[in-house]
C-alpha cells in the first residue's frame with residue numbers, strides 16, 4: 726500500500742548485537758494529509774518510531790519511506806516538537822521560531838535575504854496560536870503552555886509537509902492542553918500537513934486523529950489500526966459523548982492487555 730509515510734517490517738536494535746530490540750515487525754502506512762496518532766505502553770518504541778521516520782536513526786531491518794523516498798538521513802520536510810520545549814534560552818521567542826529557517830535547506834541559503842518575510846511568517850504563526858506580541862520575550866518569560874505554543878510555531882515555520890509531535894502536550898495542565906488541541910486541530914484543518922502524534926492520552930488521540938495506531942509492548946509493532954471518523958470540525962463536547970467514550974474504552978483495554986503480554 727502506498728502512503729505518505731510507510732514503515733515496512735522495521736526492526737531497530739539499540740546498542741548493536743545483544744542490545745535492546747526496541748521495535749520489531751513494525752509496519753504502518755500514513756496517508757497524505759491525515760492526522761494520525763500513535764499510542765501504546767510506556768517504553769514500547771513510540772519515540773523510536775518517530776526517530777526512524779525522521780531519519781534520526783536507521784532501521785536494523787526493513788524500510789522507511791517519506792513522500793515516496795527511502796529515508797536515509799534527517800528528513801528536511803519534517804517539523805518536530807517534543808514533550809519538553811527545547812527553546813534556546815538566549816534567543817527571543819521570535820528568533821527561536823525562526824531557527825529551522827536558519828538551519829534547514831533550502832531556506833538556509835536565503836535566510837538573510839528573506840528576513841522580513843520570515844519575520845512576518847513567524848509573527849503570523851505566533852498570532853495563530855494566541856501569542857501575538859510575545860515574539861520579543863525570552864522563553865523564560867513565558868509560561869509552560871506559551872513555550873509549548875512557541876515550540877509548535879518553530880516546528881511549523883518551514884511549512885513542513887510532515888509534522889511529528891512526540892507527547893507535545895504532556896507537561897501541561899488539562900485546560901491548556903485542551904486549548905492546544907483546538908490550536909493544532911485548526912492548524913491542520915488550514916494547512917493540511919500530515920501529522921504523526923505520539924501521546925499517552927487516549928482522548929487526545931481520538932479527538933485529534935483520523936486514525937489511531939496502537940502499539941504492543943516492546944519490541945513494538947502495530948497491533949491495531951482504528952479509523953476515527955467523527956466529522957470535522959469536531960466540537961469540544963465530542964469527548965463527553967458515549968460514542969467517543971466507547972472508543973476510549975476499547976483502546977484502553979487493548980493497551981492494558983498489551984502491557985501484560987509483550
Ligand SMILES: Nc1ncnc2c1ncn2[C@@H]1O[C@H](COP(=O)(O)OP(=O)(O)OP(=O)(O)O)[C@@H](O)[C@H]1O
Nearest residue numbers: 739740745747766767768769770771772773774943
Ligand atoms: N538511545 C537509546 N539507547 C539505548 N536504548 C534506547 C535508546 N532509546 C530508547 N531505548 C530503549 O528502547 C525502548 C523503546 O524506547 P522509546 O523511547 O522508543 O519508547 P517510548 O514508547 O517512546 O516510551 P515512553 O512512552 O516512555 O516515551 C526502551 O526500552 C528504551 O529503553
Ligand SMILES: [Mg+2]
Nearest residue numbers: 771772773891
Ligand atoms: Mg517516548
